[in-house]
Amino acid sequence: MSEYDFVKGHGTENDFVLVPDANGKHELTAAQVARLCDRRAGIGADGVIRVVRTDATDDPAAVAARGEARWFMDYRNSDGSLSEMCGNGIRVFALYLATHSTIDPREPLKVATRAGIRTVTFAVSDEIEGGIAITVDMGTPTFGPESKVGVGERTWPSVNVGMGNPHAVVFVDELEQAGDLLTAPTHDEQVYPHGVNVEFVSRVGERHVAMRVHERGSGETRSCGTGACAAMVATALVDGAERGTPYRVDVPGGTLFIEWTEDDRILMTGPARIVAEGMTTL
Numbered sequence: 001m002s003e004y005d006f007v008k009g010h011g012t013e014n015d016f017v018l019v020p021d022a023n024g025k026h027e028l029t030a031a032q033v034a035r036l037c038d039r040r041a042g043i044g045a046d047g048v049i050r051v052v053r054t055d056a057t058d059d060p061a062a063v064a065a066r067g068e069a070r071w072f073m074d075y076r077n078s079d080g081s082l083s084e085m086c087g088n089g090i091r092v093f094a095l096y097l098a099t100h101s102t103i104d105p106r107e108p109l110k111v112a113t114r115a116g117i118r119t120v121t122f123a124v125s126d127e128i129e130g131g132i133a134i135t136v137d138m139g140t141p142t143f144g145p146e147s148k149v150g151v152g153e154r155t156w157p158s159v160n161v162g163m164g165n166p167h168a169v170v171f172v173d174e175l176e177q178a179g180d181l182l183t184a185p186t187h188d189e190q191v192y193p194h195g196v197n198v199e200f201v202s203r204v205g206e207r208h209v210a211m212r213v214h215e216r217g218s219g220e221t222r223s224c225g226t227g228a229c230a231a232m233v234a235t236a237l238v239d240g241a242e243r244g245t246p247y248r249v250d251v252p253g254g255t256l257f258i259e260w261t262e263d264d265r266i267l268m269t270g271p272a273r274i275v276a277e278g279m280t281t282l
């Protein structure tokens with residue numbers, strides 16, 4: 001296999017291998033993604049993101065976005081499966097472009113994803129680890145039927161929130177109640193025919209929750225951006241919060257700040273870091 005470049009980064013410790021592929025020369029197989037994500041035999045990551053121009057790939061989401069978005073986030077979970085969207089990954093993707101391409105970080109960046117186009121903005125901030133606040137317009141949440149998820153003998157009712165990808169949000173008194181999350185929580189296949197990301201959410205204070213997540217295709221991770229947005233939406237509904245009320249979501253890998261706007265959009269703000277760059281033949 002020939003050598004190609006990679007970049008390693010994370011957003012609140014949800015970590016990714018980025019494969020820069022502006023010209024669409026590196027279509028990745030599921031097996032190759034799994035090798036890259038392997039934490040012992042590979043580079044190690046929760047997912048792989050191919051950074052490709054929308055006019056250099058025939059993925060239907062990229063094709064549909066041509067003319068509006070120059071770049072496509074081709075996201076794969078660590079088991080090689082595709083996902084529509086990745087909230088932490090898109091911040092790392094945007095940081096990579098801001099530091100390695102000619103995009104102007106003073107301008108909003110439109111990124112094509114399988115969930116549609118998402119807009120990313122950058123700001124200097126003391127409140128965000130690393131000093132750069134990256135805000136993503138995550139679009140409008142969608143809702144589905146409530147159902148149960150289970151871990152071992154326990155089951156809980158869950159709130160069904162779509163953030164471009166599927167989420168089941170469970171409220172618990174203590175995050176430990178979710179157990180070791182070594183295997184995927186059970187879910188209703190009728191409600192989530194393509195699998196689901198499961199968030200366990202507990203209250204920390206007013207407009208402040210903590211969350212653990214089991215990600216579809218990746219297992220328990222230290223953060224999930226779309227999951228934090230789903231958790232915020234479910235909590236804001238329970239609270240009867242007014243639109244525009246800012247929430248803080250703590251995850252094992254850091255903190256995300258999330259707001260549900262008057263015009264029904266979710267804005268997520270958090271950090272991104274690039275930690276390594278190199279070549280691989282994996």
Ligand SMILES: N[C@@H](CCC[C@H](N)C(=O)O)C(=O)O
Nearest residue numbers: 083086087088165224225226
């Ligand atoms: N970690 C991501 C979500 C990645 C995709 C997810 N596992 C799925 O299959 O939908 C995030 O930060 O949103």
